Amino acid sequence: MQKITPLVMIAFLGASSVYFSARSKGNPPPVKAEAPAKVEAAPSSEAKPEAPAATAANEPIKATPWPQEASDIAADPKTVFGTLPNGMRYLIYPNSEPPKRVSLRMHISAGSLMEADDQQGLAHFLEHMVFNGSEHYKADELVPRMQRLGVGFGAHVNAFTSFDQTVYMLDLPELSDDVLDLGFTVMRDFGDGALLGAEEIDKERGVILSxxxxRDSVQSRIQEKQFEQFLPGSLIAKRFPIGKEEIISKAPRERFVDFYKSYYVPSRMPFIVVGDVDPKDLEARITKAFSSMKNPEKPGANPDLGPVKSPEGLETAVFTDNEVESTDLSLMTVRPYTKKPDTIENRIADMPLYLANSMIDRRFERLSKRENSPIVAGSASKDAVFNHVELGGISVTADDSRWQEALPMLEQEFRRALLHGFTASEFAEAKANLLNAYEQQVKSKASRKSESLASGIAQTINDGSVISTPETDLEIAKKGLETITPEACHAEFKKFWGDAGTHLILTTKQAPDTAKADLAAIYQESLSKPVEAPAASQSAAFAYTTFGTPGKVTRPKQIAALD
Incomplete structure (x- = not known):
């Protein structure tokens, strides 16, 4: 069964990016590299932002290490990792599906969290502006040039801005020199060649405001309420990527240039290539395109995101919105996140809680199928948000707004897991499902598409995951599952939740004024009722062991029209 995530979790975890698609408009020692070839360049009335004061000549920049350098997990041996003297990291992954194509990703390790108070929305605005005039293209030249070479806009050229990252994506339809030259020239221009013309900025303001x-959706509105509730005093609650209307309308060019010069720097700009390519050829192209980029003397710093306050006891909240499509109840805990290296030990250490959450998912699935059940779905999860917040959640979706009936079921199943743990049969099922998921990844390895691989790799940049093979992932999973027991899953579940304060959240269309107090009262009443250990179930033998006498083919007949 596909896991159904309630809106309260979707909004918190998912509604964090603003997307843009290019559209037509009526729009050893350092290596000294050549500048990228100019492609149909034309004189521009706008000057390129003044280059930042560079670091000392020929002084290599200390680059961020790749995750495997601090791990006992081997990176996929097909992957070529490299670092230019200016600190720019790159990754090349040969992949022949689809053949004769390549996907490029430029990951900028900066998003709306890096904005100053008077720059709110400019990280996303910049994502638009790099398409609107650069060192090699006038504002109205880039998209037509791409179209002439078969690089479509929309599906092939787009980008997104989140709280902590901006990612530019090009999926090239062929490997000709013209197309590759275009792709690398465009990506270099995105990196430090945007003109950021005042006239073009003014033209784009209305686009951003529209x-x-x-994007004034129910998800975004609920997310804002959540951040205010869960992260009071945190910068995260004040830096939504779409920004503030007054800043989008009036920010001067200088504030765009400041963000661009401070954060679009080689040391924050991993470059990813996945496709049907020769890594040596692509390394040469990367070196030629990006080695001449400079880092400023004082690049932008990561901000202090502020405190993460865990709730004390039970704190209730009600989020209402007339566009909410379901009524959800969630128990959530929030705590500071501690980043750990991606190692075999840490991967295995995460497995018991994952399995525990999977077993709770399965319990809610069974409960939702009972006659007249007050819930239609339920789930449990743990997630890290921006490497700053650790979020745990146990949620149910109420049937037909019957949240008063659904809440005792949520509380009692949560408490049942805390007090009594899990049965051997539940564990066996969860273990088999997890193992099967890893096995399916191995089986589907050869059919992985370059576009998806490139985007997936880009998403590992901030979380520090080792890019390991599906076979390695399966091997680690098998090693962990050999020793993990139902008791270990119970212990990890209690460790995560046992002493944690919790938020109890109701998300619904409308709620009475007494809803917050009602939540607390119903929850406390449910706590007074005992919960029994889950009943152990026995695996039944497969009912069908014989299928009768096999039939015989008496007369074959070939129909030519069906060949």
């Missing part, structure tokens, strides 16, 4: 209106 996008802000269009």
């Amino acid at each position: 996008e802000k209106v269009s």
Whole structure:
């Protein structure tokens, strides 16, 4: 069964990016590399932002290490990792599906969290502006040039801005020199060649404001309420990527240039290539395109995201919105996140809680199928948010807004797991499902598409995951599952939740004024009722062991029209 995530979790974890697609408009020692070839360049009335004061000549930048350098997990041996003297890291992964194509990703380790108070929304605005005039293209030249070479806009050229990252994506339809030259020239221009013309900025303000209106969704509104509730005093609650209307409307060019020069720097700019390519050829292209980029003397720093306050006891909250499509109840805990290296030991250490959450998912699935059940779905999870917050959640979706009936079921199943743990049969099922998921990844390895691989690799940049093979992942999973027991899953579940304060959240269309007090009262009443250990179930033998006498083919007949 596909896991159904309630809106309260979707909004918190998922509604964090603002997307843009290019559209037509009526729009050893350091290596000294050549500048990228100019492609149909034309004189521009806008000057390129003044280059930042560079670091000392020929002084290599200390680059961020790749995750495997601090891990006992081997990186996929097909992957070529490299670092230029200016600190720019790159990764090349040969992949022949689809053949004769390549996907490029430029990951900027900066998003709306890096904005100053008077720059709110400019990280996303910049994502638009790099398409609107650069060192090699006038504002109205880039998209037509791409179209002439078969690089479509929309599906092939787009980008997104999140709280902590901006990612530019090009999926090239062929490997000709013209197309590759275009792709690398465009990516270099994104990195430090945007003109950021004042006239073009003014033209784009209305586009951004329209996008802000269009993104006023129920998910974004609920997310804002959540951040205010869960992260009071944190910068995260004040830096939504779409930004502030007054800043989008009036920010001067200088504030765009400041963000661009401070954060679009080689040391924050891993470059990813996945496709049907020769890594040596691509390394040469990367070196030629990006080695001449400079780092400023004082690059932008990561901000202090502020405190993460865990709730004390039970704290209730009610989020209402007329566009909410379901009524959800969630128990959530929030705590500071401690980043750990991606190692075999740490991967295995995470497995018991994952299995425990999977077993709770399965319990809610069974409960939702009972006659007249007050819930239609339920789930349990643990997630890290921006490497700053650790979030745990146990949620149910109420049937037909019957949240008063659903809440005791949520509380009692949560308490049942805390007090009594899990049965051997539940564990066997969860273990088999997890193992099967890893096995399916191995089986589907050869059919992985370059576009998806490139985007997936880009998403590992901030979380520090080793890019290991599906076979390695399976091997680690098998090693962990050999020793993990139902008792270990119970212990990890208690460790995560036992002493934690919790938020109890109701998300619904409308709620009475007494809803917060009602939540607390119903929850406390449910606590007074005992919960029994889950009943152990026995695996039944497969009912069908014989299928009768096999039939015989008496007369074959070939129909030519069906060949």
